[in-house]
Amino acid sequence: xxxxxxxxxxxxxxRRLPAYLHxxxxxSEQGIKFVSSSYFAEEMQIQSILxxxxxxxxxxxxxxRIGYSVGSLIQGIEEFLGWNENLxxxxxxxxxxxxxxxxxxxxxxxxxxxxxxFDSDPKxxxxxxxxxxxxxxxxxxxxxxxxxxxxxxLCVPAGEAxxxxxxxxxxxxxxxxxxxxxxxxxxxxxxxxxEDLASGLAVLSAKLTKRHTSQHSW
Amino acid sequence: xxxxxxxxxxxxxxRRLPAYLHxxxxxSEQGIKFVSSSYFAEEMQIQSILxxxxxxxxxxxxxxRIGYSVGSLIQGIEEFLGWNENLxxxxxxxxxxxxxxxxxxxxxxxxxxxxxxFDSDPKxxxxxxxxxxxxxxxxxxxxxxxxxxxxxxLCVPAGEAxxxxxxxxxxxxxxxxxxxxxxxxxxxxxxxxxEDLASGLAVLSAKLTKRHTSQHSW
DNA sequence: TAGATTGTTAATCGATTAACAATC
DNA sequence: TAGATTGTTAATCGATTAACAATC
Numbered sequence: 001x002x003x004x005x006x007x008x009x010x011x012x013x014x015r016r017l018p019a020y021l022h023x024x025x026x027x028s029e030q031g032i033k034f035v036s037s038s039y040f041a042e043e044m045q046i047q048s049i050l051x052x053x054x055x056x057x058x059x060x061x062x063x064x065r066i067g068y069s070v071g072s073l074i075q076g077i078e079e080f081l082g083w084n085e086n087l088x089x090x091x092x093x094x095x096x097x098x099x100x101x102x103x104x105x106x107x108x109x110x111x112x113x114x115x116x117x118f119d120s121d122p123k124x125x126x127x128x129x130x131x132x133x134x135x136x137x138x139x140x141x142x143x144x145x146x147x148x149x150x151x152x153x154l155c156v157p158a159g160e161a162x163x164x165x166x167x168x169x170x171x172x173x174x175x176x177x178x179x180x181x182x183x184x185x186x187x188x189x190x191x192x193x194x195e196d197l198a199s200g201l202a203v204l205s206a207k208l209t210k211r212h213t214s215q216h217s218w
Numbered sequence: 219x220x221x222x223x224x225x226x227x228x229x230x231x232x233r234r235l236p237a238y239l240h241x242x243x244x245x246s247e248q249g250i251k252f253v254s255s256s257y258f259a260e261e262m263q264i265q266s267i268l269x270x271x272x273x274x275x276x277x278x279x280x281x282x283r284i285g286y287s288v289g290s291l292i293q294g295i296e297e298f299l300g301w302n303e304n305l306x307x308x309x310x311x312x313x314x315x316x317x318x319x320x321x322x323x324x325x326x327x328x329x330x331x332x333x334x335x336f337d338s339d340p341k342x343x344x345x346x347x348x349x350x351x352x353x354x355x356x357x358x359x360x361x362x363x364x365x366x367x368x369x370x371x372l373c374v375p376a377g378e379a380x381x382x383x384x385x386x387x388x389x390x391x392x393x394x395x396x397x398x399x400x401x402x403x404x405x406x407x408x409x410x411x412x413e414d415l416a417s418g419l420a421v422l423s424a425k426l427t428k429r430h431t432s433q434h435s436w
Numbered sequence: 437t438a439g440a441t442t443g444t445t446a447a448t449c450g451a452t453t454a455a456c457a458a459t460c
Numbered sequence: 461t462a463g464a465t466t467g468t469t470a471a472t473c474g475a476t477t478a479a480c481a482a483t484c
Contacts, residue, residue: 012475014424018416022399036441043401050476052443064441064483081420082427100318101415105376105399110416150426158323175426177419181240181323183261193422195415197319198236198328201395202299204411206232208368208393209300230451254465267453270467282459282465 093156
């Protein structure tokens with residue numbers, strides 16, 4: 001009943017931060033130094049006032065008539081999310097899902113560095129996926145201790161998920177990004193984020209069926 | 219400015235529907251016929267009243283003291299989302315991302331059927347990924363016409379995304395589920411849903427950094 | 437100076453929660 | 461019947477939008 005769930009403020013704004021970061025990186029590459037809230041608003045199809053509210057999270061302030069400093073915003077967002085250091089993670093379960101994540105452009109853009117990958121399948125150990133060598137899961141604890149990695153990306157088959165999560169917790173992981181279909185049972189001090197693609201598909205489907213029935217509001 | 223963006227009601231509730239469906243499928247397999255809102259509440263870590271509100275979307279009503287019929291709810295959710303028919307989609311770009319999606323357990327659970335996969339790389343054409351044969355992108359239009367597929371899953375490299383999307387639109391696609399890092403420019407009657415994993419990572423990161431600074435609210 | 441853009445304060449809108457009557 | 465659970469109506473909470481003063 002009263003399960004103490006870790007709640008966080010301003011979740012919708014936080015979900016938008018990577019999109020700002022992505023746009024800022026693009027501007028930075030073009031050598032552009034300042035940007036106004038209306039630029040983001042246009043690109044992201046939201047109101048400029050919402051942009052200003054979101055950016056206020058970072059404590060970076062803009063200058064009237066000039067806008068925000070691209071560099072400061074990049075730094076501000078990275079700092080807010082704890083992405084200013086290299087954003088290091090390890091990956092467990094180096095199958096198709098792992099491959100996908102290692103190659104995902106959105107995550108590369110954002111600075112995610114996967115420093116180690118593990119699998120329990122002896123056939124995979126030693127193989128390199130996207131430049132990351134796959135190690136035996138047995139060595140997980142060593143690597144965790146040595147490299148101070150906070151996040152584990154869990155990509156094992158559903159049936160193994162809980163067991164691997166237990167191992168990660170024992171090894172002292174701080175956060176688990178869960179791509180399996182399994183709901184993990186985890187001590188409350190370890191943070192988990194479950195990714196379920198089906199909810200995105202549900203949104204698309206709902207929009208499609210609403211369109212049919214002409215219940216749309218533009 | 220006044221870009222007519224397709225907005226939809228009750229988005230948070232719609233995002234939760236696949237989770238209900240997942241649990242319902244589990245109950246159904248165990249032969250359980252009725253379920254109460256508090257069961258979902260417990261499993262999903264939300265309030266039971268929110269469950270009842272969400273389920274009301276489907277127009278399925280429960281019975282006091284007994285709960286909701288598992289079968290009716292499954293049907294109701296599927297119907298609401300347009301998933302009662304086989305949920306058919308085609309996939310363009312049969313690389314790692316495509317592989318990942320074809321094998322994703324959450325999507326299989328939900329009934330997604332990928333009936334065709336396309337790639338422009340001659341080396342991939344004819345190869346079978348997860349039981350789906352990869353065809354030449356040139357044949358896309360034929361297949362779309364013949365099989366009445368509404369949804370395309372876009373998994374090509376970022377640089378090709380817009381061009382492939384244009385082709386899909388010309389071929390008469392209704393919705394595009396966009397896994398690329400590219401923001402598509404698309405006629406407004408075609409619905410797009412962009413998937414960006416970085417926002418999930420942002421949430422996890424924000425929770426982790428908030429934990430450090432002890433700003434948590436349980 | 438005039439005008440563009442930020443950022444504050446208030447208003448609105450929508451989602452969640454609370455209270456409780458209805459009902460099996 | 462008594463009690464559990466739904467579903468309605470009202471209250472609260474949080475996110476977005478509006479209005480506008482501040483400022484470069």
